[in-house]
Amino acid sequence: MLDSALIDALRQARHVVVFTGAGVSAESGIPTFRDRLTGLWERFDAASLATAEAFRADPALVWGWYEWRRSVVHRAQPNAAHRAIAELAGKVPKFTLITQNVDDLHERAGSQNITHLHGQLERPRCFQCQHEPDSPLPVPDEPEAGRRVQPPACAHCGGPLRPGVVWFGESLPMEAITHAFQAAEQCDLLISVGTSGVVYPAAEIPEIAWRLRANVLHINPTPGPLHGERDFALANAAGVALPALIDAAFP
Numbered sequence: 001m002l003d004s005a006l007i008d009a010l011r012q013a014r015h016v017v018v019f020t021g022a023g024v025s026a027e028s029g030i031p032t033f034r035d036r037l038t039g040l041w042e043r044f045d046a047a048s049l050a051t052a053e054a055f056r057a058d059p060a061l062v063w064g065w066y067e068w069r070r071s072v073v074h075r076a077q078p079n080a081a082h083r084a085i086a087e088l089a090g091k092v093p094k095f096t097l098i099t100q101n102v103d104d105l106h107e108r109a110g111s112q113n114i115t116h117l118h119g120q121l122e123r124p125r126c127f128q129c130q131h132e133p134d135s136p137l138p139v140p141d142e143p144e145a146g147r148r149v150q151p152p153a154c155a156h157c158g159g160p161l162r163p164g165v166v167w168f169g170e171s172l173p174m175e176a177i178t179h180a181f182q183a184a185e186q187c188d189l190l191i192s193v194g195t196s197g198v199v200y201p202a203a204e205i206p207e208i209a210w211r212l213r214a215n216v217l218h219i220n221p222t223p224g225p226l227h228g229e230r231d232f233a234l235a236n237a238a239g240v241a242l243p244a245l246i247d248a249a250f251p
Ligand code: APR
Pocket: 020, 021, 022, 023, 024, 026, 027, 032, 033, 034, 035, 100, 101, 118, 193, 194, 195, 196, 197, 198, 199, 219, 220, 221, 222, 236, 237, 238, 239
């Protein structure tokens, strides 16, 4: 049963921020970071592959892992949570979507003006000169095609392309994090969907909203501890909780 205070908070919100993590893509079949890797990659740990050092040491292995992830995303479809988020944007006066995800499922569900805090799989750049290729990457091979894939060469300087994602130890795009913090400060409702809230500075975003007196809702089958007042949780899958909440608030 949905809390009437939560439904009222959504109905009366002037500026809603939705902040998503890997859990929003889980029902599309995309493993979250805290899921163990499977198949060809089961003996690898995501954190050990998602670094500039790993790429420098073995570009083909790291590029191959991201090509595997790109192929999994390519074969996936947006789920009911992605669609509900795209629908919500048209129901509130002001809406901001911030994601930690590097997949394009929010885009494919129809969301626009998305702030990607951790970059995007579909936007590689040169590891040497940072140049972004003019043409998009080709359609990826089958996920199980194999582990090692040589990264393409930069047309600008010949260096290897690297995935367009933020690796551990790298700073987030300044414009994206600044925009995200500003939205968290200005909103009156922040809905956090499918994130473990353990990776900073992104994990600070719901905290900022709550501290500046916004209502905060966590949608996660295993939500973390709440502050108490103005802090809500729906311990359910995003693809179930979001459509139910929107239907209740905007019948
Ligand atoms: N609906 C909602 N939440 C879900 C679902 C679901 N169907 N399935 C799983 N979850 C939740 C899990 O309970 C978990 O809390 O999604 C969360 C996923 O957490 P992580 O795997 O840690 O992903 P995320 O929070 O996005 O990680 C943040 O860490 O590894 C880095 O850069 C990477 O962007 C990533 C960041």
